[in-house]
Amino acid sequence: MSKTITLTIDDRKVTAPEGEKLLWVALENDIYIPNLCAIKEEGRPSASCRLCFVHVEGLPAPVTSCTQAVREGMVVKTRTPQVDRLVRTAFELLLSDHRLKCSTCPQNRSCELQKIARARGLKLKLKRFKSLGKEYPLYESPGLFTFDRSRCVLCGRCVWVDHEVAKVGAIGFARRGLKRMVTTFGNIDLDASSCTECGLCVKACPVGALNFTGEQSSEKDG
Amino acid sequence: MSAIVIEGYYAGLKSKADHKLLPLKEKPVIWVGTATCGKAAGAIEVREAFKKEIKSRGLDAEVMEVGCMGHCYAEPLTVISKPGFPPLCYGHVDEGLVKRLVEDFLVNDDPCYEYAMVALEPNDIFPTLTDFPRGAYEEKIILEDCGFIDPEDIDHYIAREGYAALAKVLTMKPEEVLEEIKASNLRGRGGAGFPAGIKWEACRKSPGSEKYVIVNADEGDPGAFMDRSILESNPHLVIEGLIISAYTIGSSRGYFYVRSEYPQAIRRLETALEQAREKGLLGNSIMGSDFNFDIEIFRGSGAFVCGEGTALINSMEGKMGIPEHRPPRLAESGFRGKPTLLNNVKTFAYVPAIIRKGADWFKSTGTSKSPGTAVFSLVGKVGNSGLVEVPMGTTLRQLVYDVGEGIPGEKKFKAVQIGGPSGGCLPESALDVPIDFDSLHEAGAIMGSGGLVILDEDDCMVAIARYFLEFTQKESCGKCTFCRLGTKHMLDILTRITKGQEEDLASLDILRELAEDIEAGSLCNLGKTAPNPVLTTIRYFLDEYKEHIVNKRCPALMCTDLIAFYIAPEKCSKLCNACVGSCPTEAVYTREDGLKAINQDKCVKCNNCLKACPTEYSAVIKLSPPELVVEKEREQK
Structure with a gap:
């Protein structure tokens, strides 16, 4: 077992195993830090959503808490003007590439984006940036779920559970830049792929991109 | 291992090479530069023409292929060395000149001085390189042999003391080699300038017996061709540097990561590796020592982001070429999870000379914090485009005006774009900045890997910033939010500005804020540096941005949506019809x-009429904003 250390997050002393990533230490102590792509079990954090910035005393610029290992005596602030600015920009950027019709979204009120907006006082509305107008057709699986890529934030949680928990390997990331997307090998329909409709990816999705249909529709929690 | 064995081994190689090249000193030799740049200009035809002429006259002369001498503006280049004359360099060679040179020079001893550019050795008859400003400023370490040796014959390299550094290293302890590299303060030439010695040391200290050394030859900046040129002109120099690094950190396997767009570099590297193996310089018990090491070539698929270390490793492992968060650094966990040393082509290329001549010699060139030389591909609005190597600390002014011979056509200098898409645009006021890693960083640009584009008054800085941002936006891997979406929004704003669709000056604030956030928030260095061209142009050319937004005017007359073509009646001639014929849309x-x-x-602003109008009239002009045309026409009436 690694040794236990004490650190300070937002003026609160908390203990944690040394080397644990800061994000999980904060969350376990009920200190919320916005995040979308983080998976605790993942060996090397993807660090792609760029929402979990914090200020660590002694470091010149905000760092992502999902990649920052905790050590003895560390002093952390989850809110500074610099941190808030980065989180706000990252959040607004994600919104500009996300179909923003919360009232018609199955995930309304349990969406992680809404949670971040609430926690940080951010608006679920575009002001600085124009919408990039991402539109994809809705995919409906034979019995269990729908996939609305227009709402996907590319966090990669579905891909991770598909590979590491379900061990199916039906989906992965493809293409580059703005065209990056979650899809099957060869971009074939999910029902033609090796997808077993286990539903784990749907449960992992933090936003309204993957949703259960029918009876299971209440199973997914945000 | 006993030093005697290694020294004896090397002496054998050297004397064999010297002996082989001896006959070349006794007969005329024609060197044709056939790196990609020369080939594009027609070097292959020149080479064939020489062979044909020599054969048909039954002369005893050798035609030899060499790499790039760096004088791109004068390709195809040929050097003729004939006993009794200094070696003479001829530029813009074509088949006609070939006939003349063979007939007059090779047969009749008239070197055709009227066609010669420069002599390569001091003499009493013809000026040498050092008689020109460029030659006076240039100081060649890694380009020294480029263009003067046959890259496909290892003996040429060995005859010029090639692999002497390796022989020396094999008699030293790895720690001693490391100390020498550290003492030299060699900084990574990939762009960031991280001290190579510290990187090497971290790799050496990393636990584990399986380690890798990799040459980063994924050169992808628009307008940059330094690495390609070195690999095509002197591949053994980089190979020797790589072997030395492997010996130092304790690695038995090395790779060249070369982009597939460099087929000739790959071919010449393959030949070089094969020859090095035949000579016992790669493989088991190198030069009779107990050191084993071999090298493979890995072809990248042309993604700019794969020049980033973690993305490069992912790509080599067969995964998507997408960066990862660091740490862990490559020195701890790189290729296949093992400690890995990754340096740029040029960084490795400095190593043999440092070992041969010592760290103090290396430090005697350049500045104290950035010792050695800098290699630039000088392109854009400059008289002498090409590949140059100057000591660190040379100012941008010297580089542009002395080495590059200034801006052609009496145009006014505007800016120099340095460091590629991750670099910045520096204005006239920054021309006296010395070229070194730290000074350039302070000025807002970066050293980068050496691309240097010179811009004149006809270049619109907003359009230039947009051009580079469009490049990085297209090359973004799409993994992290800031780079994937942020660069897209920046590009959209810039596009609106260059099209005159941006009404509000506040968009400049959004642009700047976004740029700063992308810099601070992106996952990898491609994203972190992508806003640099925009940030530096806002910093130095803010007025030009404002003109586009407020007056819908492009001061450089470059943004097509903000200009109109107009024929000044007072300059136009009834006798000339050139513009009418040149117009593809019958607008004229x-x-x-x-x-x-x-x-x-009807006008599509193709610029044809402007080009067609004879200079004695110069009646076609560009106006910005386009509405000025209406005013002009009203004045006429």
């Missing part, structure tokens, strides 16, 4: 009085 017409005018509704 002849007025009743015989002068020409442009129907703006």
Whole structure:
């Protein structure tokens, strides 16, 4: 077992195993830090959503808490003007590439984006940036779920559970830049792929991109 | 291992090579530069023409292929060395000149001085490189042999003390080699300038017996061709540097990561590796020592982001070429999870000379914090484009005006774009900045890997910033939010500005804020540096941005949406029809009085009429904003 250390997050002393990533230490102590792509079990954090910035005393610029290992005596602030600015920009950027019709979204009120907006006082509305107008057709699986890529934030949680928990390997990331997307090998329909409709990816999705249909529709929690 | 064995081994190689090249000193030798740049200009035809002429006259002369000498503006280049004359360099060689040179020089001893550019050795007859400003400023370490040796014959390299450094290293302890590299303060030439010795040391200290050394030859900046040129002109130099690094950190396997767009570099590397193996310089018990090491080539698929270390490793492992968060650094966990040393082509290329001549010698060139030389590909609006190597600390002014011979056509200098898409645009006021890692960083640009684009008054800085941002936006891997979406929004704002669709000056604030956030928030260095061209142009050319937004005017007359073409009647001639014929859309017409005018509704702003109009008239002009045309026409009436 690694040794236990004490650190300070937002003026609160908390203990944690040394080397644990800061994000999980904060969350376990009920200190919320916005995040979308983080998976605790993942060996090397993807660090792609760029929402979990914090200020660590002694470091010149905000760092992502999902990649920052905790050590003895560390002093952390989850809110500074610099941190808030980065989180706000990252959040607004994600919104500009996300179909923003919360009232018609199955995930309304349990969406992680809404949670971040609430926690940080951010608006679920575009002001600085124009919408990039991402539109994809809705995919409906034979019995269990729908996939609305227009709402996907590319966090990669579905891909991770598909590979590491379900061990199916039906989906992965493809293409580059703005065209990056979650899809099957060869971009074939999910029902033609090796997808077993286990539903784990749907449960992992933090936003309204993957949703259960029918009876299971209440199973997914945000 | 006993030093005697290694020294004896090397002495054998050297004397064999010397002996082989001896006959070349006794007969005329024609060197044709056939790196990609020379080939594109027609070097292959020149080489064949020489062979044909020599054969048909039954002369005893050798035609030899060499790499790039760096004088791109004068390709195809040929050097003729004939006993009794200094070696003479000829530029812009074509088949006609080949005939003349063979007939007059090779047969009749008339070197055709009127066609010669420069002599390569001091003599009493013809000026040498050092008689020109460029030659006076240039100091060559890694380009020294480029263009003067046959890259496909290892003996040429060995005859010029090639692999002497390796022989020396094999008699030293790895720690001693490391100390020498550290003492030299060699900084990574990939762009960031991280001290190579510290990187090497971290790799050496990393636990584990399986380690890798990799040459990063994924050169992808628009307008940059330093690495390609070195690999095509002197591949053994980099190979030797790589072997030395492997010996130092304790690795038995090395790779060249070369982009597939460099087929000739790959071919010449393959030949070089094969020859090095035959000579016992790669493989088991190198030069009779107990050191084993071999090298493979890995072809990248042309993604700019794969020049980033973690993305490069992912790509080599067969995964998507997408960066990862660091740490862990490559020195701890790189290729296949093992400690890995990744340096740029040029960084490795400095190593043999440092070992041969010592760290103090290396530090005697350049500045104290950035010792050695800097290699630039000088392109854009400059008289002498090409590949240059100057000591660190040379100012940008010297580089542009002395080495590059200034801006052609009496145009005014505007800016120099340094460091590629991750670099910045520096204005006239920054011309006296010395070229070194730290000074350039302070000025807002970066050293980068050496791309240097010179811009004149006809270049719009907003359009230039947009051009580079469009490049990085397209090359973004899409993994992290800031780079994937942020660069897209920046590009959209810039596009609106260059099209005159941006009404509000506040968009400049959004642009700047976004740029700063992308810099601070992106996952990898491609994202972190992508806003640099925009940030530096806002910093130095803010007025130009404002003109586009407020007055819908492009001061450089470059943004097509903000200009109109106009024919000044007072300059136009009734006797000339050049513009009418050049217009692809029949927008140019002849007025009743015989002068020409442009129907703006039909004009597609292709620039043809401006080019077609004879210089004695220069009647076609560009106006910005386009509405000025209406005013001009009203004045006429």
